[in-house]
Amino acid sequence: MRTGARVRVQKLGTFLSNMVMPNIGAFIAWGLITALFIKTGWLPSLFEDLRDPSGWVAKIGGWGDYDGAGIVGPMITYLLPILIGATGGRMVYQTRGAVVGAIATIGVVAGADVPMFMGAMIMGPLGGWLMKKVDALWEGRIRPGFEMLVDNFSAGILGMFLAIFGFFGIGPIVSSFTRAAGNAVDFLVENDLLPLTSIFIEPAKVLFLNNAINHGVLTPLGTTQALETGKSILFLLETNPGPGLGILLAYMVFGRGVARASAPGAAIIQFFGGIHEIYFPYVLMKPKLIAAAILGGMTGVFINVLFGSGLRAPAAPGSIIAIYAQTASGSFIGVTLAVLGATAVSFAVAALLLKTDRAADEPDLAAATAEMEALKGKKSSVASALVGAGGAHAIQSIVFACDAGMGSSAMGASVLRKKVQKAGFGDVKVTNQSIANLADTYDLVVTHRDLTDRARLKTPSALHVSVDDFMNSPRYDEIVELLGQGGTRASAEPPTAEPEAEADGVGADVLAIDSIVLSGRASNAGEAIDEAGRLLVTAGAVEPGYVEAMHEREKSVSTYMGNGLAIPHGTNDAKGAIRRTGISFVRYPEPIDWKGKPAEFVVGIAGAGKDHMALLSRIASVFLNSDEVAKLRAARTAEEVKAILAVAE
Incomplete structure (x- = not known):
C-alpha cells in the first residue's frame, strides 16, 4: 500500500477507534446483561422483568432471538450508537458537537x-463539523445578551435537519451496506473461507491499519450478528492474542540479546494487558515472522469456526481476560482451543524461522520500535517495556494546555520551562496550546485536573500530568525527575532562551500605564474579573463582549495561578472579540476570595498573538520570587509596577 494511502487509512482507523474506545464500558455492560438475562443466557430466570415480552419491547417490536429482552434491545439500538455519535461530535467540536452529533x-x-454503529460514526462527526461551521458564520457578530439564544436555537435547528436527513438518507443506505456485508461474511463462513481473512488482518495489525478494519467493519457487523444469534465470531478475528504470544514465546527461546531479554515482559503485557502493538517490533525486526502471525491467526479462526465459537460483545483491549469476559456460553472450549492453537502454530513457525536464521548480527529492537512508531505515526505508550529507559522514547516535547491557550497555559509553561532548563534539559521543548488545537504529537501534556479528560481525547498517545496550582505545583518537580529517569538527553550547551522572553522590555501597547490599578475595588472574583476586563475594554484591546467570555472561562476552570495571582481571560471561542493584545493589572489592598484561594493580584489577559508571552514569562518570574512580590506590594505608582515586571528575571 502506498504510504499516503496507508497514512489516510491509519488516520481513519484512529478516528473510528477514538469514537468507540471511550464507550467500551457500555459495550461490556451490554455484553454482560446479554450473557446473564436473555433466554439462552446464564441466569434466564433471574429478573424476568428485564425480558418481559408484555412490557416495553412489546410496544415497539421484538428483538430477534432475544425474546423481548427489555434492556438488551434498547441498549444496542439506542444507547450504544448515540454514545458513539456523541463522542464523534465531541471530538470535532466539543460539547456543542456532541449534542448535535x-x-x-x-x-x-x-x-x-439494524444497529446503527456505522451510521453513528458518520452522523456524529458530521453533526459536530457542521455545528462548528454554522457557529463560524456569525462568530463575533451576535449582540451581547443574545449568545445563549442563538447557540441553543442554532444547535436545535441544525440537529433537526440532520436527524431528518439521517432518517431518510443515511439510515437506509447504511442498512443496505450492513446487510450486504453480513451476506459476504455468511458466504465466507458457509464456504469455510473465513480463516483466509487472517492473510489481510495480521499484516494490517503490524501496519496499524487494524483500527479501520476492526472498529469500522468488524465491530458493527459483529454487533448486528450478536443481536441476532447471541454471539459473533467476528469479534475474535483481530483480538485473538495467540499469534502475537507465539512469536514472543519463540523469541524467549530462540531469540538473542535485548529481544530475548525483553520478550517475557512483552508477552505478559500482550496476553494479559491486551496491548498487541508490543509485539509488532519483533515482527519488524524479522519481517518473515509475519508468516507466523498469519498462520497462527488462520488456525485460531479455523478452530473458532469448527466449534461455532463467538463473543457476545467486542473485547477491548484484546486481553485474554477481556475475551473470556465476553465469551458466549457454550463457546469457552472453542475460544480456549483457538487461543492455544494459534499460539502453538505461531510459536512453531516463528521458532523454525528464528532457529534457521543465518543473520550474525543481533537484531536492533530499538530501531524496530522506531520503525513501528513511524508506521503508527506517533509515540507508543508501551515501547519503554521494549527498549528501556534510555531508548527511543525519551520525552522531547511538553505542552501545557488550557481552554484558550493564552493565559494559564502560557504561565504554567513558562514556570515549567524554567525548571526543565535549570535541570539541564535544554533540548526538551516546552510550549503552550489551547486544547482545541492540540495535535497528538507531544510526548507529555500538562493540564489542570478539570481539563485532563478533554486533553486525553486530543492526545491519546501522550503521557498526561494533572496540576491544581500553576505556579508551585509539585508535579513540575516530578516531571523534571521523570525526564531524568526517561533518559531525556540533557543539553551540553547552555539552555536556549525562552522564545517568549526574547524581547527586551514590555511593549507599551501590551501593558499600558492606564491599565494598571494599585487599589482595586472588587470584593469577590466576579467583580475582579469585571474590573480587569473593563480596563482591557477601555484600553481598546477587546470588545465589551470579551468580559462575558472571561466569566465563562472562569466557570469551567479557575484561573487562579497560586502565590496570590489570578489571570482571568476569555475562552478560545472569544478570540474574535480581541482587537489587539492587551494586559491589565489590578492590586488589591486585601486579598479577595477566588474560589477559596486568596487573590491579591489580578492580571487580565487578551492575547491576539504571541506578543504577550514575554510579559507573561516575566510575571511568572516575579511571582516565583518572594522579594519581587514584596516590591509589587510596596509599589506606589503604576510606573513602578511596570518597571518591576519589565526587569524580572
Missing part, C-alpha cells in the same frame, strides 16, 4: 432496521 444519530437509528 447525538441528535443526528437518533435520525439514522430510527430510520434503520
